Amino acid sequence: MSDTYRPTGLAELRDALVDSKGERLAVAGGGSAADWGGAPEHDAVLDTTGMSGLISYNPTDMTVAVQAGMPFATLQETLAENAQWVALDPARAATVGGLVATADAGPVRHTYGTSRDSVIGVTVVLADGTVARSGGYVIKNVAGYDLAKLFHGSLGTLGVLAEVILRLHPRPAATATLAVPCDAATAFDLGGTLVHGGLEPVALEWSDGVLLARFDGTAGGVEDRLRRARALAGADATEAAADAWDAVADLVRGTDGDTVVRLGTAPDRTASLAALVGREASAHAVDAAMASSPYAGAHTVRLRGATAAAHAAVVTALRGEYPAATICRWADGLRDELPAWGEPPPAVAVLRAVKRSFDPDDRLCPGRFAPWF
Structure with a gap:
């Protein structure tokens, strides 16, 4: 010990x-x-x-x-x-x-x-x-x-x-969330409509096939923006339950046996990433779910079920497009199937130089960024 x-x-x-x-x-x-x-x-x-x-x-x-x-x-x-x-x-x-x-x-x-x-x-x-x-x-x-x-x-x-x-x-005096079932491409387009329509959602998250748009402010202001947002979103839009964001958090955290990967993209790549996740998960019989802040280009992919080798195959495919994807939760046996990180980024020489300057003896968390340094 x-x-x-x-x-x-x-x-x-x-x-x-x-x-x-x-x-x-x-x-x-x-x-x-x-x-x-x-x-x-x-x-x-x-x-x-x-x-x-x-x-x-x-x-x-x-x-x-x-x-x-x-x-x-x-x-x-x-x-x-x-x-x-x-x-x-x-x-x-x-x-x-x-x-x-x-x-x-x-x-x-x-x-x-x-x-x-x-x-x-x-x-x-x-x-x-x-x-x-x-x-x-x-x-x-x-x-x-x-x-x-x-x-x-x-x-x-x-x-x-x-x-x-x-x-x-x-802290805002009031908050409310609009929920709209839709695919990733529609979520990106609708999010843009809400943002450019002056409704100022404080959060936009597409998670497991539903776009959540949260509005904060005064009670009257939130009620008005929620009403206008529902009119723009169409008949399928509803006010979300209070625990809607808890479900997003559960997906992002994952649980024992899951693999959780975080990665960043250009905002307009959300739909293509969702398609890639869907194809690879289907090909390897893995249950995949995704949560995205599309306009921040920040995404979480959760893999569940199947084998560690199947999870590794999906992660490898993701790394082929997005090498800096971070694995935040490892399914049992996954560390034996693939390295902690994909191909190093173009700035890896700078990262190594900063590490040598701050910690020349590599005392602090050695191996955390292996094999990059």
């Missing part, structure tokens, strides 16, 4: 990285993304969940600073007391630092983007114990290297997030 370091603050985190010199570390948070990408080879675990405190919160300035190990759900509950929120809705239970490290986001990415758009400052500790800060409480502060964006999606391989400063938004 490997040792575990569980610091409770910045100084202890720095000491843990210095004291563990020579050890390979797997950086862990809430554990909901532990299977993303490659499996890290490690001698010890650095558990960030002990760093879960609220550092400062100024509702007037609409900013909050937290330790990176704070559960994101806990932060949202705290902010709700002042009718505020961080404009992210990930499907999984994660820490704040984990959301940055995985570049995770949910359907409201359509309007608010991902964590890189919400984070305005970070404090990180590098593998040799160096403490580095970037950004601050002023949203337009861009002095120095933007470490927040560099660490966004780094999966713990460049350094350990210790503290995160985020911008906030007011």
